Each structure stands twice: as C-alpha cells, then as structure tokens.
Amino acid sequence: MSTASVATLAGDRTGGRKAGxxxxxxxxxxxxxxxxxxxxxxxxSVLPLANLFVSSFQDITWAGGDSTRSFVGLSHYRALxxxxxxxxxxxxxxxxxxxxxxxxxxxxxGLALLxxxxxxxxxxxxxxxxxxxxxxxxxxxxxxxxxxxxxFGLINQGLALLGVMQHDWLGSAETALLSVIVVDIWHWTxxxxxxxxxxxxxxxxxxxxxxxxxxxxxxQEFRYITLPLMIPTIVVTFAFRLVLAFKVFDEVYLLTSxxxxxxxxxxxxxxxxxxxxxxxxxxxxxxxxxxxxLVSLLLVIALSARRGLGRx
Amino acid sequence: xxGPVSRQGRIAPTHLVLVTxxxxxxxxxxWTVAAGFRTQIxxxxxxxLFSPVWFNFAEVxxxxxxxxxxxxxxxxxxxIASTALCLAVATLAAWSLHRMRWPGWIVHVFLAWTLIFHMxxxxxxxxxxxxxxxxxxxxxxxxxxxxxxxxxxxxxxxxLMSVFVRDVPRELEEAARMDGATTPILxxxxxxxxxxxxxxxxxxxxxVFSWNExxxxxxxSMKQTATVPVAIAKFAQDxxxxxxxxxxxxxxxxxxxxxxxxxxxxxxVKGLTQGAVK
Numbered sequence: 001m002s003t004a005s006v007a008t009l010a011g012d013r014t015g016g017r018k019a020g021x022x023x024x025x026x027x028x029x030x031x032x033x034x035x036x037x038x039x040x041x042x043x044x045s046v047l048p049l050a051n052l053f054v055s056s057f058q059d060i061t062w063a064g065g066d067s068t069r070s071f072v073g074l075s076h077y078r079a080l081x082x083x084x085x086x087x088x089x090x091x092x093x094x095x096x097x098x099x100x101x102x103x104x105x106x107x108x109x110g111l112a113l114l115x116x117x118x119x120x121x122x123x124x125x126x127x128x129x130x131x132x133x134x135x136x137x138x139x140x141x142x143x144x145x146x147x148x149x150x151x152f153g154l155i156n157q158g159l160a161l162l163g164v165m166q167h168d169w170l171g172s173a174e175t176a177l178l179s180v181i182v183v184d185i186w187h188w189t190x191x192x193x194x195x196x197x198x199x200x201x202x203x204x205x206x207x208x209x210x211x212x213x214x215x216x217x218x219x220q221e222f223r224y225i226t227l228p229l230m231i232p233t234i235v236v237t238f239a240f241r242l243v244l245a246f247k248v249f250d251e252v253y254l255l256t257s258x259x260x261x262x263x264x265x266x267x268x269x270x271x272x273x274x275x276x277x278x279x280x281x282x283x284x285x286x287x288x289x290x291x292x293x294l295v296s297l298l299l300v301i302a303l304s305a306r307r308g309l310g311r312x
Numbered sequence: 313x314x315g316p317v318s319r320q321g322r323i324a325p326t327h328l329v330l331v332t333x334x335x336x337x338x339x340x341x342x343w344t345v346a347a348g349f350r351t352q353i354x355x356x357x358x359x360x361l362f363s364p365v366w367f368n369f370a371e372v373x374x375x376x377x378x379x380x381x382x383x384x385x386x387x388x389x390x391x392i393a394s395t396a397l398c399l400a401v402a403t404l405a406a407w408s409l410h411r412m413r414w415p416g417w418i419v420h421v422f423l424a425w426t427l428i429f430h431m432x433x434x435x436x437x438x439x440x441x442x443x444x445x446x447x448x449x450x451x452x453x454x455x456x457x458x459x460x461x462x463x464x465x466x467x468x469x470x471x472l473m474s475v476f477v478r479d480v481p482r483e484l485e486e487a488a489r490m491d492g493a494t495t496p497i498l499x500x501x502x503x504x505x506x507x508x509x510x511x512x513x514x515x516x517x518x519x520v521f522s523w524n525e526x527x528x529x530x531x532x533s534m535k536q537t538a539t540v541p542v543a544i545a546k547f548a549q550d551x552x553x554x555x556x557x558x559x560x561x562x563x564x565x566x567x568x569x570x571x572x573x574x575x576x577x578x579x580x581v582k583g584l585t586q587g588a589v590k
Binding site for chain 1: 323326327329330333334336337338339340341343344347355356357358400401402404405407408409412413414422425426427428429431432433434435436437438439440441443444459460462463466470495496520523524525526527531540541544545547548555558559562565566569570572573577580581584585
C-alpha cells in the first residue's frame with residue numbers, strides 16, 4: 001500500500017519501545033548499522049541544502065574553479081516577487097500538478113475497479129499497465145515528441161483519418177501545457193491504478209458478499225462500500241502525487257523546454273535555467289529555498305490530511 | 313441481475329475498456345520502437361507500411377559520432393553500483409531504526425527528513441551537489457554520480473526496507489540473541505533470508521529509478537560519464553532532429569525495463585505497492 005510508508009513516517013512508534021534485554025555489542029552495532037545512512041543524509045542532503053540557504057543571501061561568481069561570494073541580504077528574495085517567469089512557473093506547475101494528478105486518480109481508480117472485476121487476464125493487464133512507470137521520463141518525452149509531431153505524429157495522422165485538421169500540439173501556446181498534462185497522465189495513471197488495485201484487493205471480501213446477498217447493484221456497491229473504504233488510500237495517493245508532480249522536469253525539458261513563450265514554464269525548469277544557463281547561483285538558490293518551503297508546506301497539509309482521516 | 317447471462321454481459325464491456333486502455337499504453341511505445349526501424353523519409357512521409365531497416369540501430373550503436381554504447385555502459389555502472397550501495401545502507405539503517413531501540417525522536421526526525429528530501433526537486437539539489445563536487449574533483453566522475461543516485465533513492469529504499477524488516481518476527485531475533493548470536497550473525501543468518509524477497513523488490517526499483525534519472529545526471533556528468541537519458545536528451549536539442557535515431561535509442565533504452573518486467577514483474581508490483589510514493 002502506498003499508505004504503508006506514510007504510516008511508517010507518521011504513525012510508527014515501535015522504534016524506541018518494546019525493548020528486549022540489552023546485549024553486549026548493541027551500542028556499537030547500533031551505530032555501525034545506522035551511521036552510513038546518517039552520514040550520507042548529513043553530507044549529501046543537509047549540508048548541500050544548508051549551503052543553498054547560505055548562497056541565497058549571496059552573489060556568487062565562479063572563476064577558474066574558485067568562487068567569490070558577496071553578501072547581498074534579502075535582495076534575491078525581494079527580486080523573486082517581481083520575477084514574471086518564476087510566477088508563470090508556479091502557476092503552470094500548480095495547474096499541471098492538479099490537472100494531471102486529478103486525471104490520474106479518476107482514470108486509475110476506474111481502471112482498478114474494472115480490473116478487480118475480471119479474473120481472466122488480470123495479471124496480463126497489470127503487466128502492461130506497469131510499463132510506463134519503468135520508462136525513463138526523458139524517453140517518455142522522446143516518445144511523445146514523436147507522437148505529437150505536427151507532420152508525421154501518430155496523433156495528427158489519426159486525426160487526419162477522421163478528417164480533423166492537423167494541430168501543432170506542442171508548438172501552440174493553447175495546447176502545449178495540455179499536451180504535457182496528457183503525457184503525464186499517460187505516464188502516471190498506471191501507478192495510481194496499481195496502488196488502487198492493491199487497495200481494492202485488500203478490502204475484506206465478506207462485506208461485498210453480504211451486499212450481494214442484500215441485492216446491492218454494482219453502482220451501490222461502489223458508492224456505499226468500495227468508495228468509503230478506499231477514501232484514505234485515495235486522499236493520500238492524491239496528496240503525495242500532487243507534491244511529487246511538483247518535481248516535473250524531464251518531460252518538459254524534452255517536449256517543450258518551457259515554451260512556447262512561458263506556456264509550459266514549470267518551476268524545475270526555471271530553476272535549471274537560473275542555475276545552469278544563466279549561472280545566477282545566488283538567485284537560483286533563493287528560488288530553490290522558496291520552492292522547498294512551498295513543497296514542505298504542501299507536505300504538512302498532506303500529512304495532516306492523512307492524520308485527520310486516520311482518526312475517523 | 314444475477315443470472316449467468318447478465319454477468320457475461322457485464323464482463324464483456326469491462327474487457328473492452330481494459331483492452332482499449334492497454335492499447336493506449338502500448339501504442340505510443342510500439343509506434344516509437346517501429347519508428348526506429350524506419351528510414352527518416354518513410355517516417356516523414358507518414359507511410360503506414362514500411363520495410364524495416366537496421367540502419368538507425370547500427371548508426372546509434374556503432375557509428376563513430378555516437379557514444380551510445382559508452383552511455384549504456386555508464387548507465388549500467390552507475391545503476392548497479394548505486395543500487396548495491398543504496399540497498400546496503402538502507403537495509404542496515406532500516407533494521408537499526410526499527411530493531412535497535414533508538415530514541416523515538418531520532419527515528420521520527422530522520423524519517424521525516426527523508427520524506428522532505430524526497431519531495432525536493434532534484435534540479436535544486438543538482439546545483440548544490442555540483443558546487444560540492446567541483447572543488448573536490450568529483451564532478452564528471454562515476455563516484456559523484458553514484459553517490460548522488462544513492463542519496464536520491466535512499467528515502468524510497470529505506471521506507472521499503474522498513475516495511476520488510478518489520479515483518480521479521482521479533483521473537484525469532486530474540487531467540488537468536490539468546491543462543492548467543494552476534495549482530496553480524498543475526499543479520500546474515502536470521503534477518504537476511506527473511507527479507508530477501510523484499511530486498512529483490514527494492515533492488516529492482518532502485519535500479520530502474522537510477523537508470524531513469526535525468527536532471528542530476530545531466531549536471532554531474534560530461535561526455536565521458538554521460539548516461540543514457542542524457543544522451544537521448546541530446547537528440548532533441550539538435551538543430552535538425554534525427555527522429556528515427558532518437559526512436560532507435562529510445563527503444564534500446566527501455567530494454568532493461570522490458571527485461572525486468574518479464575523476469576521480475578512480481579517484485580516490481582511488490583515494491584511499487586508496498587511503500588513507494590514515487
């Protein structure tokens with residue numbers, strides 16, 4: 001279950017309790033087993049993020065492997081407020097994340113419900129649906145760059161057969177973001193499907209049998225039994241996919257590079273440009289800190305939503 | 313509504329929808345793989361029927377201007393090394409956190425940090441890592457990239473291994489202790505055999521996510537250490553895109569995933585459904 005790890009994080013209290021007798025080599029091995037992970041996290045996550053935080057108050061220039069830093073106070077953060085690209089990136093990322101994840105939820109749940117009803121072929125369906133999860137994001141970008149190509153893409157070819165005009169899906173501002181959303185739905189619906197199918201399979205079967213005996217119609221069964229039981233899984237999956245959709249980068253990098261104009265500018269891409277195209281490390285750091293703050297905020301909301309549901 | 317006829321009547325549309333969904337999943341991949349066997353002209357003309365050619369694959373794999381075999385090797389090195397390292401670190405830590413009586417707050421703070429870390433856009437980390445790697449000469453090295461991928465996948469591996477480690481009966485561990493087993497013996501002969509299937513599931517996912525990772529690989533590697541996704545992204549940035557060669561390299565890049573899907577589907581499902589909030 002997707003909720004398992006979340007439960008590990010939010011609800012597990014067995015770590016320090018239920019102690020057995022103490023053993024001689026315990027203290028040493030306790031540290032030996034934990035310290036590699038602790039060292040890795042301190043060195044490669046806490047330290048670089050602290051570094052990022054410090055850099056966000058500085059102007060940094062690199063010259064021949066050495067950096068010169070000068071303190072600029074809050075000016076980077078002030079500049080963020082009037083950065084049109086950053087604002088466009090935030091808006092697009094929100095639209096993208098919300099629409100894509102909502103689509104994945106609905107389709108994933110629908111397919112999982114259907115799949116749970118069939119006995120023959122369920123394993124085969126599942127095997128097929130896993131495929132997109134395993135494909136690199138950049139390759140998914142490549143696949144859909146071909147599929148959505150104006151001249152020879154399968155989508156426009158199919159539309160031509162139906163007598164519909166060709167359309168420049170990625171090149172026109174009205175459909176570029178929509179196209180990226182559809183690609184993301186194609187990419188991650190299978191994942192939601194898989195989690196929901198596992199969730200449905202783990203529901204107690206006797207309730208469904210009792211409902212059948214009482215003459216419940218399939219729709220009633222879904223409305224009054226499956227859906228209420230699945231709500232916690234649905235909410236948690238939604239919240240966490242939403243937060244993770246904020247990381248979107250690979251597909252956008254390959255499909256549109258943020259264009260046309262700022263139509264598909266997403267925060268990760270804005271960050272990438274500030275850091276690596278424009279070399280504005282201090283300003284990019286401030287932007288990163290702002291994004292990380294936003295993500296943490298979303299995470300807190302997601303976790304408290306989960307806790308609220310856990311009580312009922 | 314309960315007769316066998318109406319039941320069949322309901323199942324048939326169900327299969328119709330599922331088959332359609334499966335087709336929507338497969339079609340773009342199949343069409344792209346097919347494009348790898350076309351000539352550029354055949355693709356641009358939009359011919360429906362074409363005679364397959366090996367030219368694109370030969371060009372991608374063996375032409376002097378292409379580094380794809382090198383990229384493939386690099387991805388394998390980084391993927392295998394970071395998976396091994398990540399599994400070792402994550403398994404030990406998961407076991408330690410759940411079985412070695414750490415104070416509750418340490419467990420909570422550490423796990424909460426891994427969750428926050430997992431949510432941070434890799435692009436933000438990439439720049440910070442690059443700034444750290446450059447002064448110590450770890451940019452453009454496998455070690456830098458392996459460490460980066462290990463760290464990126466550590467949260468997921470840790471949560472997954474936590475689930476599996478907690479399935480090990482406590483009584484079994486305590487009995488082994490009573491018989492005088494030291495920690496290494498306990499881990500090797502009691503814990504490891506029980507968590508082996510979970511370890512396999514975690515290994516498959518960790519490898520796949522390392523193989524797929526792009527943003528960090530893009531910034532921490534150069535020509536000699538570039539991985540497969542970095543190479544494929546290059547195609548899209550050429551002034552005149554070699555579509556058929558891009559398709560051929562895309563096809564080659566999903567071979568490991570297809571192989572794993574055939575031989576380890578059980579583990580992939582287990583890993584994805586038991587804790588991966590990827």
